[in-house]
Amino acid sequence: MSFDRMWADLAPVGRDADSGGYHRYTWAGADTDARAWFTGEAAARGLDVRTDRNGNLWAWWGAPGPGAVATGSHLDSVPDGGAFDGPLGVASALAAVDELRARGVRPARPLVLAVFVEEEGGRFGVPCLGSRLTAGEISPERARGLTDADGVTWAEAMEGAGHDPDLMGPDPDTLALLDVFVELHVEQGRALEDTVHPVGVASAIWPHGRWRMDFTGRADHAGTTRLADRNDPMLPFAHTVLAARALAEEHDARATVARSVIVPNGTNAIPSLVNAWLDARADSEDTLMAVVEGVRAQAEAAAREHGVGVAMTAESLTPLVSFTHGLRDRLAAVVGTRAPDARGPVLPTGRPPSPEGASRGGGFPPSTATGVPILPTGAGHDAGVLAAHVPTAMLYVRNPTGVSHSPQEWARPDDCHAGVLALADVLQDLLARPVGEAAS
Structure with missing residues (x-):
């Protein structure tokens, strides 16, 4: 053939x-x-x-x-x-x-x-x-x-x-x-x-889509900055990754954070920015949006706790x-x-x-x-x-x-x-x- x-x-x-x-x-x-x-x-x-x-x-x-x-x-x-x-x-x-x-x-x-x-x-x-x-x-x-x-x-x-x-x-x-x-x-x-x-x-x-999440903190020295003085975007980012998994399990859906960009990405530097992408899929649009909005709420709450800004933007959405x-x-x-x-x-x-x-x-x-x-x-x-x-x-x-x-x-x-x-x-x-x- x-x-x-x-x-x-x-x-x-x-x-x-x-x-x-x-x-x-x-x-x-x-x-x-x-x-x-x-x-x-x-x-x-x-x-x-x-x-x-x-x-x-x-x-x-x-x-x-x-x-x-x-x-x-x-x-x-x-x-x-x-x-x-x-x-x-x-x-x-x-x-x-x-x-x-x-x-x-x-x-x-x-x-x-x-x-x-x-x-x-x-x-x-x-x-x-x-x-x-x-x-x-x-x-x-x-x-x-x-x-x-x-x-x-x-x-x-x-x-x-x-x-x-x-x-x-x-x-x-x-x-x-x-x-x-x-x-x-x-x-x-x-x-x-x-x-x-x-x-x-x-x-x-x-139904499925991709959402970009931007966690904005403040760059600083990893060795000299007290934990209480940090605005570290890695912390709400990590919380959001775990929240996405938990929400997907709760709704029998799919949610994955598999791509991220860390700035400045130095071993001894607290990041100033984390860009990450959420991929979410479900058997209905209502379930999909329940997962996405749940992730958004968790990201915003974690960002507030750590003095970090967060923005979540839809890059694609397919019904x-x-x-x-x-x-x-x-x-x-x-x-x-x-x-x-x-x-x-x-x-x-x-x-x-x-x-x-x-x-x-x-x-x-x-x-x-x-x-x-x-x-x-x-x-x-x-x-x-x-x-x-x-x-x-x-x-x-x-x-x-x-x-x-x-x-x-x-x-x-x-x-x-x-x-x-x-x-x-x-x-x-x-x-x-x-x-x-x-x-x-």
Whole structure:
């Protein structure tokens, strides 16, 4: 299968030799190389590759026009991320084109493969930035001013990559061409591993968001300043991290503080500032906001106690996404026409997961009313952003470790092949349906 050759070609791009994790940051070297890989693969298939004004890539099979069936994902990563999150959907989309052509399929309407920029927010902080810009869910002014850890703005990085940041903004004309969008993704949990199904279908994406917290104190000497005289922002910051965990447990939600910047970050200096980011997710918007407001209250109380200022600002907020039921059920029916395969051994294509890295956590009990598992996720995706504008659905490929955003993220080669075939089946079915009836 062409997938294997492509996967082997892409695998070294941005991979850390020591950890096996990936560092593909938007508009930087490895991301540029990955985008060039996609452009080359698409051009080799005779696809018409175009870059939109927000930096997203679109590879058209057939002349761009209305009624298009779209698929794809992203190529960027979180710091030291896994190989499969994003790239699996991109490589599978290219391999699905090969499969359709091998079947003799000649689409009567366009098929387009999309690669969205900055899905992870790994460099500039806001996730799904390319799809948000396209959908008009973030202003171009705000996007241009986003900065990375070195103070480089999105506008500067984008211009350095050869694109004009002044052209960014909503792209309703492109969205209007799409009749349906299907994203294939590695499962970010372990629900499918407990079934005989290598491929499942998404039901919903939990509401989720990111909030920046700025704790402002006073820099001073660690050895000479009495404890009673300190305005140390590390103390309310530490209290807030523990409060976030406790509130998440209380509400059966998710809350994580995994990124922080300490100023001046000296061993013998009391910090003057701590910037930190809260990632919160829950099964309902009311629960999500209960967690976030609880964290805010705890942060403010702890800051007052220690004579520290605190500000908490939403950087992104995505409401509950329930994928179109008709389209979801259609995908499940199409995927269900193939008999599930027995699980084979994990065959390494990179760094295999260690037994210690395997986890049963992070998954959700799948619904199997249709035979094919239909399951929700707490992870955000470009598909979730587009869902408010285009009938959208997702396929998940089984992940035996259940781990994601880590080098332990995994999918068996046989399951990847099953994902390609399932995606090809779905695309063939959608291409054969009348325009406007994808969700029925």
